Amino acid sequence: MSTSEPSADGSLPEDTEAVRRALVAWYEADHRAYPWRETTDPYAIWVSEVMSQQTQLDRVVRAFEGFVERWPDVEALAAADRSEVVGFWSSHSLGYNNRARYLHEAAGQVVEEFDGSFPETPAELQELQGVGPYTANAVASFAFNNGDAVVDTNVKRVLYRAFSVPDDDTAFEEAAEALMPDGESRVWNNAVMELGGVACEKTPACDTAECPWREWCDAYATGDFSAPDVPTQSAFEGSRRQFRGRVVRVLGEYDSLPLSELGPRIRVDYTPDGEHGREWLSDLLSDLADDGLVALDTDGETTARLRQ
DNA sequence: TTCCGGCGAT
DNA sequence: ATCGCCGGAA
Incomplete structure (x- = not known):
């Protein structure tokens, strides 16, 4: 460990344990119930994560239930015609159709290369088509309680606001990893994303959501709730x-x-x-x-x- | 306009 | 390494 490098977790509160306990207790007391939170089946969790990459969660629920009913496991999906999967995707307005192809492709990989059972580590999961760092950690966490800290745009916003972590990918990853309690990726990643989803959205709801981090939060103290920049996209209409x-x-x-x-x-x-x-x-x-x-x-x- | 992570081009 | 594309509801 070099002492000359700026440490990203230098700005985290000293009492890390108290910060952790507060968030986990807040999550366990109450959180949104989604079907993929009721299972540890890696197939179902993977499907839900790929859908959630592009679609707001409340709209994912119906599509998710229809999808796993039609293709209940990875063998069924691998055996499906790609046109059926892409057609389902399109008719349920799930966005980027390439992701439907990735799902079908990766189902074949699981069957052919992993003997039909999902890999359990983030590194192996990333070998699957369409599975990058985010999805690999999410599946490893929620299916196997075996992931690293998840860093998505919600998590970045929370860390940026609460602990003034600089808008830098490496800094976000280090801070997220430093905060996560060892071996508790399932509950922890659920809890952090819940926080970003219901209390620390673009428009914050600190008091109404009873944010458990108010006593440590820089933004709550200063009133500056700015968030990391997100690149804008060109117009969809006519594109x-x-x-x-x-x-x-x-x-x-x-x-x-x-x-x-x-x-x-x-x-x-x-x-x-x-x-x-x-x-x-x-x-x-x-x-x-x-x-x-x-x-x-x-x-x-x-x-x-x-x-x- | 905003939202999102993976991929492919550069 | 970095950046633009990809869908379509809200």
Whole structure:
């Protein structure tokens, strides 16, 4: 341990144990009940985490229940047609369709490379398609109580406000790890994310949510509830993303469609030789084909369908 | 406009 | 290493 490096946990309260106890007690006294909090099945937890990467939790519940009912375990998902999984994703408005492909792909990995049982460490979990540092830690924590401290944007906001941890990924990771009680990743990561979700949202609710960290919180003391910067995204309306999504949703409703019939269903101003015509549509479709979501049949007039 | 983590391009 | 893309409801 070098003494010249600035230590990220230097700003954490001295009585770490009291901080920990307060949060865990607060979480255990009351928290939102979600179906994935009622299970330690790694398959169910993994599915819920991938869905939650992009969709607000209250909207995930219905999709989650439908998904695990239709594909109850990793073998069932691995055996499914990809088009069915992508179609489900699209019809439940779950966003980024690539994630449906990742799920299907990773289910195959678990069956083929891990003998059908999920790996239990964050490092191994990250070998699965679509599973990065965040999801690996979440699954390892909630399924196996075997994770490191989870750092997502909620956690960053909490650490930034409460303990003035600088807006820096390494600093966040070190502070999160220093706070987490050894061997208690399941309850701890649940509790921290609950705090970020109900008490320390963009608009804080310190008193109404009875935040357990008020006595240590820098933001509560100063009234400065600013949060780490999040990059803004370009408009969705009229974007390429919107038309990609539309293609997948339409193809989910048909077996296959010739481009001449697909085009007008994607945009009303579709004219084969116009600015948004055959060429524009082909570009979009070849990207979707590269992503493994769409199959193109170029025997005669080109037709498109969801990839099996 | 805001929300989100993983991936692929650079 | 860093950054833009990806969906679509709220």
